[in-house]
Amino acid sequence: MKAARAALWAVLGIVVVLALVAGGVALWAGYNKSPLPIADRCTATAGDHTTTVDPEQARYAAIIAGMSIKRDLVPRAASIALATAYQESGIRNLDYGHADSLGLFQQRPSKGWGTEEQIMDPWYSTRSFYREMEKVKGWRTKDINDVAQAVQRSAYPEAYRRHEQNARTLASSLTGETPASFTCVVAQRRAADPGGMDDFLVKTLGAANVTISGKDDRLTVTAGSPIRAWAVAHLAIASTSVYGLSGVTLGPYSWAHSTSGLAEWVGNGPTDTASEVVLVFDGAKPR
Template sequence: MAERTARRLTRRSLLAIGAVGSLTALAACAGATTPFVSPGCTATVNGSSDLRDLEQAGNVAIIVGEALRRGLPPRAATIAIVTALQESKLYNLDYGDADSVGLFQQRPSQGWGTEDQIMNPWYSAGKFYEALVKVDGWQTDTINDVAQKVQRSNFPHAYAQHEDVGRIWASALCGFDPAGVTSVDNKNATGNPEVLREFVVRVWGGAIPIAINPDGLSFTVGSATTAWSVALLCMCLGSQAGLVGLRVGDMTWANSTSQRATWAGQNAVDPTVVTATCRTA
C-alpha cells in the first residue's frame, strides 16, 4: 500500500508539473531565443492541432488500434479518446476516485475486471468498446452523452470539452489525414522494431504482410487509408521502438530531437508499402 501511495503521489506531481496538453500550452515559449520543443506527437487535421507527450501518444495509439482490431468505425475511437482524455488525460493511472484505475478509470468493484487487468491499456480499451457498442444510439447520439452512458460519471457534461481533440486523433490515426502526425523524440532508445511488428500484428492480424529489414520493417498494405494508419500509429509508438524514419509511398519523415520534422515529398500516388526505420547500434 505504501509503495502504491508513493507512485500515486509521484504521478500526481508529474501531471501537475509536466503534463502536455494542446499546442496552445506552448505559446509562452514563443518569445524565447531558443524555444524548447517538447517531445511528443502532434496531430493536425483541417488546420487544428493537438500535442501529446510520448506516453500519451502511445496510449492513444492503443485506443485507436483496439478500435481498428474490432472493426469499429472512427467514431468509436473518437468517443474512447474523449473519455480517456477526461478520465486520465491519456495516462495509465494507478489511482483514482474510490478504486478507479487505468486510462478509463474503470473500477474493479463495478465489474470492469481486476486491477491488474484494467491497468493493461489493451484490456481496458477493449472493455470500454464492449460497453460502448451496447449503448443504444452510440453511432448517432452526441459524443458526450454516449460517453456518459458508458462511464456514469459524477460530471456528466465534462466529456464535451474534449470532442474536437478526440476527432483530430481518431481521424489522423485511422488513416484519413495523410501526414497528419509528426513527432519529436529525444530519448534515443535502442532500436526495437519488434514493438511495431507486434502492434501491427495485434491490430490487423495476418492481413498486412510484414518484411523484416536490417534496420526496420516494411508493411504491404491494401489501401492508402491503411498505409497512413499503420505509419502514424507506428509514429506514436516510435519512442518505444527507437523509430528514426518512416516512408509512405513517396513521402518520408525523419525524426528530429529538436524540431517538429514535417513530412517531405508528394502524396501523389496511393502507397502500397510503409517502411519503418529504427535506430541501429
C-alpha cells in the first residue's frame, strides 16, 4: 500500500512539474510575443541573434519591411516600425484595442489616422506610420524607442525599447541586408497560389522595384539589386502559409520548405551577385 501511494505521489509530482513547465513556456511565449517551440514558426537570424515569430506575424512583418523598401527608406525605418508593432499589437492586425485603437500599430480613427476600414488594411496603416515617422526630426539616427514614441505618443514611453533587438533582426533579414537568414515551417499551407504571391510582392514592394514573370508552378522575380533580391526571397518565405510556397532559388542558394522542421538555406559562393529570384509552387494550377 505504501509503495502504491509513493508511486501515485511520484506521478502526481511529475504531472505538476510538467504543468508548471508548460505554463512557464506559455507565459514566456506570451511575454515575448513569439510562438511555442513546437508550433508553426519562422525565424530570422542576424549576427548572433535569432528572432522567432509565427506565420501570421511573419506575413505582417514582411509587409512592414517591404513597405520600407517601397518608400526607399533605410532598413532602420523597418526596425522602428517593427519595434512599434511588436509593442502595440504583437505584430498582429487586431480589430480591437484601448479605446478605438486598431490594427498593427493600434492607430485611432478618432485621432485622425483614418477610418476603421483603412486602419485595418495593413498596407495603409504601415504607410501611415512611415509618413509620420519621416516627420520626426533626426529619425535616421535617434534612438529607436524615442522615434517610435514620437509617432505613437504612448502612455508607456519606454515600452518599445525591449523589442529593439528582435525588430532589428527581423528588419535586417526581411530587407535583404542579411542574406539567407529567413526560414519558416508550416505544417499545413494553403493551396499553391503563385498569382496571389505575385500580387502580394507587387503591392508590398511596388511595381517599380520588381519585375515578375512566369506561369503555372513558378515565378521569376527580377529585382534591382542583390540586396533587394534577398528581400524578395525572404518576404516570399514569410508568406509561405498563405500562398503555398514550396521553394526558392537565388543564385547558388536554394531553400525548400519542409513540414517537419525549419529548412536551412543550402549553397555556397557569393551572396551579392544575383538579382533574380525563382519562386516554386508545387501543385499550382495553371493561371
